[in-house]
Amino acid sequence: MEGLTGVDWVEVVAENLCVGHVPDSLLRLRERGVTVVPHGVSLGLGGADRPDAGRLAELAAKATALGAPLVTEHIAFVRAGGPLTASPALEAGHLLPVPRTWDALDVLCENVRIAQDALPVPLALENIAALFSWPDEELTEGRFLAELVERTGVRLLIDVANLHTNHVNRGEDPAKALAELPLEAIAYVHVAGGVERDGVWHDSHAHPVPPAVLDILSDLASRATPPGVLLERDDDFPPAQDLAAELAAIRATVRGAEVRGATARAATAIRPAAPVAGAGGPAVALAGAGAAAGPAGSGAPGGRGPAPRVAGAPAGREVGDAPAPRVAGADRPVAGAVPEGVRQRVGIAQAALLSALVAGTPAPEGFDRARLRVQTRALAAKRAGIVAKVAPELPEILGAGYRPAFLAYAGSRALRGGHRRDALDFAEHLLIAGQPEDPVARRRLTTWWRERAGARPPGRTGRLVRAARAALAGRRAA
Incomplete structure (x- = not known):
């Protein structure tokens, strides 16, 4: 990419970054004036629990270390259970959709406000x-995002590939979602490739972008x-000339659409939040590295400069980015703490679903x-795939048997303590x-x-003791 x-x-x-160990190639890009945006995947702002202060502090430190103009995360939950629901804590290991309900929206909005106050730069959230x-569900995707922006002033990272995924998998109309979005809140846009298997679209980030x-x-x-x-590309990188061709196709798509839509935008008075300076139209970037006009607020060439900060304003918020919340219903909280009962309802639903997905319990009704x-x-x-990356010795030792053996293991054992612990x-x-x-x-x-665990795997007696403890814990939980 460099x-x-x-x-x-x-x-x-x-x-994937450590504050004190930024890769040399990324440092060289920064020295050339390339803006770097940290893209988080583990905050779980759509989860029932409040955001973890430690995770927020780490994200803030990385934004500061990289001189980032904003940070981005996802509208998703990645863990469930624990003290809030008096159930085992579970990790998904990936992003899962939140229910588009008023309860889930209330929880998300409060979590977003907590994150905004903890971050030194603006926050943008991805569908x-x-x-x-x-x-x-009680809201469409577009209405859900519009309500989120209206209540919190958060910016949006719109992934058009995800809109396509949800069209194939859930029958949702991308045009309707775009029509309901507050387009002026968009920080930037993601484009990615995927693959369809058995009528299901998988957002792989490892295939060419489809028409x-x-x-x-x-x-x-x-x-x-x-x-x-x-352009997001996380795996199976093609030759540089193929990436350049994809970037050119994306540029051409945007510029062609600008010409067709100029009159309509003028008629409806949709304008950028600030003038675009000398970009000749937005270019495109690559996830991990790439070419682009800067995201809104980046200060990169072609980017939109951030609105002036107000002394005493909460960190991560800017003038004019938090319009007065619209009350959707007299009983819907729009500011202040969300009642614990609401968080518990959301948490119980998410824990039941995640348990079905990663621990083999029955699927919830509906x-x-x-x-x-x-x-x-x-x-x-x-x-x-992640375990194979953090512990590459395992697929080397097990050969072709690694993947089927791991999938059989994962079918009944939930992720605990991160992927290195999982290995x-x-x-x-x-x-x-x-x-x-x-x-051999x-x-x-x-x-x-042994080199990593510092102990011998338990023998027969140890296994029996472990099984007895597990059975006793299960009876107590029941």
Whole structure:
């Protein structure tokens, strides 16, 4: 990415960075004046619990270390359970959709306000892709996002590939969502590729951008000029010339849509939040690195400068970015603390769903069970891929047997303590079961596990004690 020409700003996954160990290539990009936007994936602002102060502090530190003009996260939950619901704490290992209900919106808005107050720069939130729908939803995606912006003043990171995913998987109309969005709140736009399997669209970030996604981008750009457009590519990177061709296609899509939509935008008085300076139209960026006109508020070439800050205003908020909240109903809180009963209702629903997805419990009523099975497999596959990256020795030792063995393990064991802990648990699970059968591979796996766990896998007596403790804990929970 560093070798691509015309790079104005890049986006990096925040959790993949350490403040004191920024990769040299990224440092060189910054020295060239390239803006860096940290893109978080683990805050879980759509979850029932309030945001973790430690995670917020880490994200704030990374934004400061990178000189970022804003940070981005997702409208999603990534964990559930725990003290709020008196149930086991569970990690999804990936982004899951929040129910579009008034309760979930109330919780999300308060969580967003907490995050805004903890961050040194503005926050923008991304709509996510989903494989399934929640039953009894009360709001469309566009209305949900509009209400969120109206109550909190948060900016939006609109992913048009996710709108396409939700069109295929949930039958939602991307044009309707765009028509309901507050377009002036858009910080920038994501574009990505995916793949369809058995009638389900998977937002892979590892395939070329399909024409249908470019069509949605064109629709958005005809309504309002996006401050920046970023191409997300997380895996299976093609040659540089192929990436350059994708970027050129995205640029052409945006510029063509601008021409077609100029008259309509003038008629409806939709204008950028600030003049776009000398960009010749927005360019595009790559996730992890890329070429783009800067996102709104970035100060990068072609970016929109942030509105003036007010002395004493909460960190992460700007003048004019928090319009007066509209009361959707007399009983709906629009400011202040959300009642714990509301958080508990949301938490119980999310914990029941996540338990079905990662711990093998029955699916809650009203969900499409076939789609939940697809989501379960997708979460396990994602988990297997991450473990293979943080512990590459495991697929090397196990060879072709790594993936089926990990998927079988993940089918009944929820993620706990992060992916490095997951790798150790997986290795211990195999060794206890006498796997792998090849003695050389088993010796190598034992050595790998001992070097990292500092102990021998439990013998027969230890396994019986562990099983008895687990059974006792289960009876107490029941």
